[in-house]
Amino acid sequence: MPIPRATVRRTAARLGAVALTGALLAACGSGGSDNAGGDGRTTLTVDLFGSFGYKEAGLYAEYQKLHPNITIKQTDTQDEQDYWKSLQTRLAGGGGLADVQGIEVGRIASVTQQQSDKFEDLGRFGAGDLKKEFADFKWSAATTKDGKVLGLGTDTGPEAMCYRTDLFQQAGLPTDREELAAKWSSWDGYLDLGKQYKAKAPKNSAWLDSVGSLFTIMIGQEEERYYNASGELVYEDNPAVQTAWDAATKAADAGLSAKLDQWSPQWNQAFSAGSFATIPCPAWMLGYIKGQAGDAGKGKWDIAKLPGGAGNWGGSYLSVPRAAKHKKEAYELVKWLTAPEQQAKLFRKVGNFPSSTGAIAKVADASDPYFSGAPIGRIFGDAAKAAPVQVLGVHDKNVADQITNALSEVERKGTAPEKAWSNARKGVANVTG
Template identity: 40%
Template sequence: MLAGAIALAAVAGVSACGDEGSSGGSGGDGGQLELTIGTFTEFGYEKLLAEYERLHSNIKITHHKTGQGGPYHQQLLTKLAATSGLEDVVAIEEGHIPDILDKPQLFNDLADIGPADTKPDRWLDWKYESAVAKDGTWIGYGTDIGPLAMCYRKDLLAAAGLPSDPEAVKPLFESWDSYFAAGDRYVEATGNAWFDSDSQIFNAMQNQLETGYLTEDDELAIESNPDIKENWDQVTAAGRGGQTAKLVAFSPEWNNGFKQGAFATKTCPSWMLGVVQEQAGPANAGKWAVTDAFPGGGGNWGGSFLAVPKQSQHPKEAAELAAWLTAPEQQIKAFQETGNFPSQVEALSSPELLNTTNEYFGDVKTGELFAVQAQKVGQAQYKGPGDGKIQENATSPALQAVEQGKSPEDGWRQAVDAAERIVG
């Protein structure tokens, strides 16, 4: 779940789901039980929460919504440490879940308090596994996901003498080797950048590894795992060869790059289609395409979870609300509102999702495309405390420094030193 994601094409509505009055408990004025939920950016929950209140006349819900994920998660960690002030249900973004999983004692185990019919097999395996602590505590019900595909400018590839049809381009994006080789051809033909930044590509590669920045013993692996350095060398070599546009993601310059054709390809989680459409604008409709090929097979970027802190005075009712919000029917409705891609297996096979098309990208069946990509994601990579901070405050700044002229080896040392400080 990221700021800037906008709705994909609307699809037909689905029927409401829920057993009226199923949540017990009482409290507050008039016998109503009051629940609070905290989210950030756009989860598409406004209409759903009103629907839940209609289905459960004894429940009143207060929704605390924060505009940006960074401040929201900082407040979440502060309130956890203070053991007060948290909502009954809290949203946690995938980049911040590592800092939560080492605090299972502060959260209810959803396996114990959740509805009996809300089982792990409702979700894709890797989504469920991403929210289970080492001691087995099931901390969060999965909301959305961000399966990866590749977006590209058809006109720019064609002008460089490269294939441009969504089927014909697949060999270009079959592996990272073929992707960077195509980038060399593109740069040689045009003198322009192939992708937006080294860090965007490196992060996608990093998330595909079996072992990430930390081992399951929470030992720093940035030097002990040779695959990380191999990815670094490959990305920085491509960047120094002219493939990077040297744009910081979500900066004004990066936003403008979509309009100006500053780069020809973009790693695209499902929610990125909305970003591309918003930033590239109407003038570039039909020029952007998306294909269900992605180097290395697949990957995920984005998504969140709903958890019930021990601070909640109504944990059972809170878990029922979280389970309902993340059920297949509600995930489809949230997708209709915001484009957030479902993580529940049943939702991924629903006609409402599979028949969704996107006119801006040439009427491609985006629901079907990303449902296929979601199935390509393998076992969840373990992400220990500090994992997200390493990406944000160690590798990404170091890669930007390389783009600005620092040698790849000096940049690598900068990244390693920063990671060591983060992990302590």
């Protein structure tokens, strides 16, 4: 899930997470409680953004049963931006760090290129033997030029489109996933269908959640986005970025968005309120939807192929800080959580699509009754195979956040797209130095 992942993507940010308080931060630090009561048990602390699904899928409980001397304590921050800022503060000070820290895919280049001295080389514990178990792009992204392995991959974010069949019916639109995939084979087709929905939509229901999510899902279909392969910042001159920006601002101008900031309390509540009929949907979003829409949403949602082709949004890593108190034990937990068997369980239970090649084969036949029996193994498996291998830059996530923040100005404040783009450029300049 991470995010996610959105973020995830998953990223992300994901299911049911709450912001860390200062007390929680202290509790998850390297100087936190350990072997309390002298009973010989080791407490491993895990600090994540959103929900990676480990608790929800019962994996922590399973691991503790297999290792009676281990107790796992997890803390979460819902918003990945808040999580990353807090992590940077703790890395700089060297304290308050968990044994295991989650890293969003948009941050991994920063870790490998700028913070390799802050994280443990997992190769020291034998991680090199696991390389064959992961997709090449997932493994290489967390490996430094000199061969240090700074994280093991959790999930990836192959993309689809999730939609509310009950709201489609009320607006007189088709609900069959194959028919919809044909109607919105392009993004223009998706926006045209959105205009049809708006004309007959149920009260207080928009076509999509936010234009920021539209931009993010579209840019996830591109190999080169914000940086080129040489590490140069190229977003201003990249036609793919301009195309996604134009589509998002057109959607805002047409009034197709519910104008919700993703990961906000209002956005969370909107899943059960029917405030939007479609949401660009990387695999990790499935668990988030279930968590927010609850049992009442079962059978009301479905999943169709994404407009415009395959893409990837999000995916995360588990890393061990140099300041971790229990490095070897932390690595063993990370190794187990990211193994094919556990990745397959996560996908079937919460929707996080595997980065393990062995796990991908295990879930090819998966379907999900919550999403009207959608063949999620096939839908996301096909998307994963066709998704581009993305170029990741040091400030990839920061650039993306500045652009989506600017798009929020367009849809919520009525800021002219030209002015909002200028604001985005200024924001990018500030965060990239």
